Amino acid sequence: MKPRSGPSRNFQQEGAALVIILAFVVLLTGLVIAYLSRTITDRQLAKSSFEDTAADLLARSSLDIIVSDLKQEIADSPAVSVSNIQPRSFGTPAPALTAIPNLIRRSVLGDPTGRTSNVNSTAASVNGRSISLPRWNSHYLVPRASTSTTVDSTPVSSFTAPDWVLVTPDGPQVLATAAPTVIGRYGFAVFNEGNLFDLNVAGFPFSPASPASSATPGIPSTDVGRKGGVALADLTGLPTSPTVITTSTSTPSSWHSASATNDIVGWRNFASVQPSGSFGNFTFDSAGAPIGTGTRFLNLFLSTNSSFLTVSTATSSNRTDQALLSRGELLKLRGSIGFSQNVLQYLGTFSREINRPTSGAVTARWPLSRFDNFATTPPSTANAVAIQTYFGLSYIAAVSGPPAVGEHWEYVGTSGSTRQSAIPTASGATVDSDLPTLLRNVLPSAASTGEILSIVASLIDQRDTNSDTTWIEFGGPGPAQKAYGVDVNPVVDPSPSPSPAPRPASVVVLNRAFRNVGELGYAYRNAATTLDFLTSTSTDAPLLDLFTFNTASIRAGTINLNTGNIAVITALLTGATTSEPSTIASRTNAYHAAQNIVNESNRQNAIGRADVARLAGAGGTFFGSSDEARKTVVRTLAELAQTRTWNLMIDVIAQSGRYPPNASNLAQFVVQGEKRYWLHIAIDRFTGQVIDQQLEAVYE
């Protein structure tokens, strides 16, 4: 009898079943683990996305609050004065500490916003998150503490990190203790980007660029000297050491190099200027080269109607010019070119200006190019029409005689044909009003018709290309009265009435187009004295605000006249013409004059370009003691600086999160999301209008 095989078969079957069950258990376990893993990952991703969005919304909301504060500040003080022409400052270093010229304000306990709590952003949160000082200065707008070349944005010790503004569902609240209602926090600092050179516009090339002692502008020094635009600022006037420049700092020891400037200009204006070489090693033609890089550079930047808000449409070898799109790009470009980090505190990427006077009802500035209608005489038919429209003058040809009578002009008004005896009152004057009417509007009411027309005649003498003294006849219907200008040759008039006053011993006559509004200062208000652009009480100074070389209604590049950056003023003044045609300002003299100018603007802010006269007077005699030399500051700053538009960069860091129930102080916040923005914004101080803005997300 064979033994039963049943138990053995059952054992095998049970074993197989066990294996199958175990396999299923393993499979099921794997599925559960995979499910849980996927769920947890998805949940984490969703939470991370949620917190990112929450932080982003918080950052944007905080920017809205900060901008609203600025606009409210303007609305609260519609009457512009020296005390409110600049944004209100708070959270800046105490007077005894190192000043930070670009810093306007930061969130700090007790600030005027009334929203900031007593917790600093450098304090670590519960989960170890803090904003270090180098991070707060990652834009390099605060002077660095170190002058070493090691990449390090640690700011000077006088910079204190912003305090946090705690945000609840009801908005920002000042809290003394941690509260569960807090949903996030933000800190901010506001910088005056108008204090800086907009690198999309500033700077010209050099040839040769090295060695530093031989660096020479790659454009004629006369063009540099006439400063028709911020492009003609000499960036080698920016110190690289020391990092902190004050009104008592002795002449810096090192400066931004010409070769680095060439690398910037070559990259920026690659197509329109067409340098030789390649990125990092651009070279330019020497100043004397005919139709070379210098000529192309001047053609681009001396255009009288370019706003420089967009890149030139020039192309070359399938390349175009470039623009710095953000401050982040500027920082990266610096790294690629390799110039000093210390210069970054003087460089920006965003600037706007409403090109409009700061006083009076005129809504635009009168173009200096209108004087070009006098370039040749007799004027063409078209020029004659323009001259009557914009000057109210009619041309009278010379008579060979006897008696010989020189060519001259009659004041007939904009629509008349006979001599006028008086200049109309300026009611309703616009940018298209004729010059005598505008002058009547700006100059003291005591100024006579003859005095105003003498200024007009002298301005014509500066612009026309002959050397004969211009006169303008007015009055009638009886014998004409005559208003004389000042030119190289004396008046050719057999019957002067009144007789011209004795001429100055020597006169400076440009006999060319005006390149900047300050050059009006070469004109005489009578036969003995030029227009007064050098005293704080000058009644001629408002003319500086009324005329312009560049006529773009909104433009980029102009510098805040109240900039506290001595280096920026130095770079503007370096190379400026101190005596026509070719004597120019040295960098050292420019630096010392800039110290005096900043000292004066710190004492009393400038409200408009008219204040340039006061600043020029304070600038001293570093460029010489002559009237012409002392007006060097006027010819530079009145064209290249402005006061009416605030150009700001708002640096905000927002963190979403909460306070845990056991939080015992305000630092014990749990950070769940973070977002940082740099908002570049231009606001017209006089109207509160936001002219333009650029939001730059910061990724660190």
Next chain:
Amino acid sequence: MIVDFAQMLRRSDIDYYVKSFANTQPGNDQIAFYSTVPGYYPSTGSQSSVSLVAYRINAQNKLERMSKGLVWNGVSATNAPIVFLPLTISATWPAATSTTVDIDYELVASQIFRFEYAYLLNDGTLSDTPWATSAGHINVNGMQDVTAIIVSIALIDSKSRTLIADSQLSTLLNNMPDFAPSMNPGDLVAQWQSVIDGTTGIPRPALQGIRFYERYFRLLK
């Protein structure tokens, strides 16, 4: 995609290759623009902070993304930097606006076979043109009128994909309508669903593997 759009450069003096009434892009859409995101850079170094980003559905009906890292201006004669108008993206990088093969394209979603986008304008209207004609605007002008880009995609899971021939999928996606300005939010994917529901000749299990998604990508202002 959210990062690409969030960091899109917005300037009036740069080119965008985007859908508009002058470039209607029937069927799958294509888009190319500059963005400050990292890309694949040439070996020459001197990397700028700008990349050229493009999206397209390739010949295999799969979504590709180009991220061409650009160098600084003047670095080389062969590797182009960002160019400003009048130079265009299509003239400088033809592959970004065509079906041409380019090494900087990579497959980002093999399951996506239909890619359509539209614009949410500042006034709240949806449009197939990135500027407000009602305001008299006539060009893209730095996307000044666009608040968000609305992206609609159709995807098919990989298992279902094996059940559908290439030609069938091409026919299917061609039957899925383009965005029209008359549509309201959600209308486009609803119409796509109707097309799927009415499709015959393709196994239902395969059609059941098709999903639609629509998302708004806000542009940084």
